[in-house]
Amino acid sequence: MNYRHAFHAGNFADVVKHLILVRIIEYLKRKQAAFRVLDTHAGIGLYDLKGDEAGRTGEWVEGIGRVLDAGFSAPTAELIVPYFEAVRAQNPDGGLRFYPGSPLITRHLLREQDRLFALELHPDDAEKLRENFAGDIQTRVTHLDGWAALGTHLPPKEKRGLVLIDPPFEQKGEFNRMVAGLVKAHQRWPGGIYAFWYPVKDPHEIAEFVDALERTGIRRSCASN
Numbered sequence: 001m002n003y004r005h006a007f008h009a010g011n012f013a014d015v016v017k018h019l020i021l022v023r024i025i026e027y028l029k030r031k032q033a034a035f036r037v038l039d040t041h042a043g044i045g046l047y048d049l050k051g052d053e054a055g056r057t058g059e060w061v062e063g064i065g066r067v068l069d070a071g072f073s074a075p076t077a078e079l080i081v082p083y084f085e086a087v088r089a090q091n092p093d094g095g096l097r098f099y100p101g102s103p104l105i106t107r108h109l110l111r112e113q114d115r116l117f118a119l120e121l122h123p124d125d126a127e128k129l130r131e132n133f134a135g136d137i138q139t140r141v142t143h144l145d146g147w148a149a150l151g152t153h154l155p156p157k158e159k160r161g162l163v164l165i166d167p168p169f170e171q172k173g174e175f176n177r178m179v180a181g182l183v184k185a186h187q188r189w190p191g192g193i194y195a196f197w198y199p200v201k202d203p204h205e206i207a208e209f210v211d212a213l214e215r216t217g218i219r220r221s222c223a224s225n
């Protein structure tokens with residue numbers, strides 16, 4: 001496990017992923033009933049953009065660095081505001097030094113009745129993640145294989161919610177694992193919302209992934225590339 005998200009935190013791919021995450025959670029919040037978010041590949045939760053890793057790549061400059069203070073039309077701004085608020089909450093003195101990962105963005109948006117389960121397999125990252133949520137009774141952090149959790153952690157008792165699956169794509173076979181993971185999770189929890197992040201690099205690989213998703217027979221899915 002060599003992948004460290006700290007090198008990439010806040011880059012353009014994070015911005016797109018986290019905006020979609022925010023919109024799904026805001027959608028879930030239209031109903032009062034509690035929901036749960038299962039974040040299978042959670043990372044450490046909070047990233048120092050001036051730290052060694054993010055500083056070495058500077059990827060965030062062309063991501064969150066470009067959009068946080070950019071002007072947007074009113075309808076677009078309305079959709080983005082909850083995301084920007086989650087980022088600004090980690091920078092209470094203004095400016096942009098810290099970037100929240102998916103679990104902290106999710107946590108920022110939860111209501112009292114909602115819950116977050118965050119899984120991270122890398123032992124050091126799992127420890128940092130745990131520290132970032134110490135004392136938080138609405139969040140459970142577990143040092144566990146996120147793929148296994150699709151069997152063990154579903155369905156949640158809330159019966160509503162989202163599974164965010166954001167693997168590092170450092171090993172071959174992640175696309176296949178995503179399809180197999182969706183089939184397993186959907187059998188256990190057909191009413192859940194599932195969001196996958198994947199790199200848009202090889203059109204052939206993505207076409208195969210989309211075909212495989214269609215072959216599962218699971219309806220109401222969409223892929224973006």
Ligand SMILES: C[S@@+](CC[C@H](N)C(=O)[O-])C[C@H]1O[C@@H](n2cnc3c(N)ncnc32)[C@H](O)[C@@H]1O
Pocket residue numbers: 001003004005014017040041042043044045100101102103119120121122125144145146147166167168
């Ligand atoms: C792309 S990063 C996650 C970023 C995070 N979701 C965010 O948006 O802020 C992928 C993470 O998955 C972790 N990881 C890799 N394999 C895993 C597995 N099988 N189960 C859980 N976590 C895993 C890595 O250590 C890494 O922290």
